[in-house]
Amino acid sequence: MESPAPADARISIIGAGPGGLTCARVLRRHGIPVTVYDRDAGANARDQGGSLDLHEEDGQLALREAGLLDEFFALARAEGQEMRQLDPAGRVLAHHLPDEGETAAPEIDRGLLRDLLVRSLAPGTVQWGRALTAVSGPADGPRTLTFTDGTTVETDLVIGADGAFSRVRGAVSAAIPRYTGIGFLEARFDGMEHAHPELSRLVGQGGAHIADGERGIFAQRNGGGHLRAYLLRRVPVDWIAANGLDPRDTAGIRARLLTEYAGWSPRILRMITDNDGPYVDRPIFALPAPHTWDHTPGVTLLGDAAHLMPPLGVGVNLAMLDASELALALARSATVDDAVRTYEKTMLPRSADFARKLEGGAEHLLSVHDAADVPAR
Template sequence: MDTIAIVGAGPGGLTCARILQRHGIPVTVYDRDAGRDARDQGGTLDLHADNGQIALREAGLLDEFFARCRLEGQEMRGLDIGGTLLMHHVPDADERFKPEIDRGELRDLLLDSLEPGTVRWGHAVTSVGAIDADLVIGADGASSRVRRAVSAATPQYTGVSFLEAWFHDVEKQHADVAELVGQGGAHAADGVRAVFAQRNGGDHIRVYIIQRVPVDWIAAAGLSTDDTAGLRAHLLDEFAEWSPRMRKLVSDNDGRYVDRPIFALPVPHTWEHNPRVTLLGDAAHLMPPLGVGVNLAMLDASDLALALVNAPSLAEGVRRYEEILFPRSIETQKLLDGRAADLLEPVTA
C-alpha cells in the first residue's frame, strides 16, 4: 500500500490527515514538538465559511467546531489614536461567517479526531530524504524544510514587523484594555504605526504592535526581546502622540514581547510537479497576515486529501491538487503582495 507522510502538525497538516483517515487512507504526521502540550499554540483564529469551514465539514468536525467557537468574537472595532470608536461591527446572534477559536482549541479538536499514534512527536524533519514514504506533504509552515525539495524560493521580509504582547485576566487586571477591545478585535493606526488587539479565550487579549521598520530594528535600537522594560520605554516614545488609554495597549502587557517580522514568499510561487512531494499552507504560499492564512491552509488540506482519495494514483492526485492550488494561491498572493503596510492605514469612519 502507498504510504503518505505529512510534516507539520498544524491546522493544515492535521486537517489533511483527518480527511484521509475518514476515507480509509493511512497517514503519518511528523512534528518536531515533543508533544501536543510542548508549547503555547498562540492566539485566536477566525475560520471563514468559504474556506476553513468547508475543510472542517469535509473533516466531519464542523458541528463540534461551532460547539467550541466564539461567535461573539466576530465583533470588530476601528479606533482612532485617541480611542474614539470610528467603526463597529456587532455580529448578529446567528452570524457564522468567521467565528473565532483559539489556535490551541482548534488543534486539540483536530488531534482528538485522529487515530491513536497518527502523530509522531519529537521528529524534526530536516529533509524529504529522511522520510520513508511514497508521498511527503509539507505542512511545515513559513520556514518549511520540505519546500526545499521542490523550490529554491525563500521568504523575504515585507518591511513590516509585528511585536506581540499578551494581557491576562483582563476583566479584572486590564479593565480599560478589555473595554477598548470588546469581545472580538480592535484596530487603530496613524499611518506609520498600528495596533491590532484580539480577544482570546480564557480571559486573555493578544495585541500586535505593528510598525514599518528594518527587520533588525530591536538590535539597532540597542535592545533585545529579553529587555521588556527597554522595549516598553521605546514603544512609549514611538506612540507618544497616542492617548494614554491607547498607549496601554503597547505598554501594560504581562510578560515579554515576541518579535514577529512579517515575511512572504515571492509572487507567484509555484514549482515543477514532483509525484513524491507537495506543499500546503504557508509552506506553499506564505503571505502577509491579512486574514487568509489558516483558512487557505485548511482548504489546501481538504483539496489535497480529496484529490488523493479520488485519483487512481498518488502522483495523479498530487497533479490534480496542484491544478487547483496554483491558480488560487497565485490570485491571492497577487492580491496581497505588498499590502502588509495596509495595516498601518488609519481607520476611517
C-alpha cells in the same frame, strides 16, 4: 517506479498545524493511512498563538469534510466576530457587531483548534519530536525523510505542511521567504475583566484596529479572558539588537515604544505599558508572489509552505482548504501522482491569485481606513 494507489501508499505529512492535521483527518475518514511528523515534543509543548477566524467558504468547509464542524462551533466564539476601528485618540470610527446566530467567521484559539484535530486522529498518527532536516531520494520515488535524531523514513508522498520556513519546500522550489519590512510585536494580557477592565471595554469581545499611517495596533480577544495586542511598525528585521536592546529587556523595549507612539491616547497606550510578561518579536515574512513550481513526483506543499502571505486573515483558512482538497484528491484518484496533479492544478492558481492581491498588504495594516470599510454599528 509506478505511482501507487493512495490506499496502498506510504503518505507522510510534515507539520502538525491546522493544515497538516486537517489533511490527515480527511485522509483517515476515507480509509487512507497517513503519518504526521512534527518537531514539537507534544501537542501542548509551546504556546500555539492567538485566535483564528475560520470562514464559511474555506476553513469551515474543510472542517465539514473532516466531520468536525459541529465540534468546532461548540468551541468557537461567535462574539469574537465583533470588530472595532479606532483612531489614536481612542474614538470609535466604525463598529461591527455580529448578528445573532452569525457564523460567517467565528473565532477559535489556535490551541483549541489543534487539540480538536489531534483528538480526531487515532493514537500514534502524529509522531511528536520528529524534526525534519531533509527530503532526498530519486524523482520517481520513494522519497527519504531524514530527521534530526538521525532516523530516516521512506515514503511515497511527502506533504510539506511545515509553515513559513518549510524544510520540504526545497524539494520543489528554490524560493525563500523575504522580510516584508513590517514587524509585529506581540503583547499578552491575562485576566482581562479583572486585571485590565479598561482595555476590555476599549477592545470589546473581538478585535480592534488602530493606525495613524506610520504605526498601528491590532488587539484581539482570545478565549479564557486573554488578549493579545500586536504593535505594527516599519522596522528593520533586527531592530531590537540594532537599538542595543535585548528581547528580554521589557522595560527598554517599552520605553522605545512609548516614544514611537507618543501622542496616542493613554487608554490605548495601556497596550504598551500594561502587558503581562515579555514582548514577542514577530517579523512578517512572505514568499515571492506568485509562488509556483513544476510538478515534482512524490512531493507537494500546502498552507504557508506553499504560499506564505501577509497575515490578513486568509493563511489558516487557505491551509485548511488546501488540506481538504489534497486529501479528497487522494481519496478519488487512481494513483498518488494523479491526485497531486489534480490538487496542484487548482491550488497553485488560487494561491497565486491571493498572493498577488495581498502582495505588500502588510502596509495596509498601518493605513488609516475610511470608516465605511467596517460595517457600521
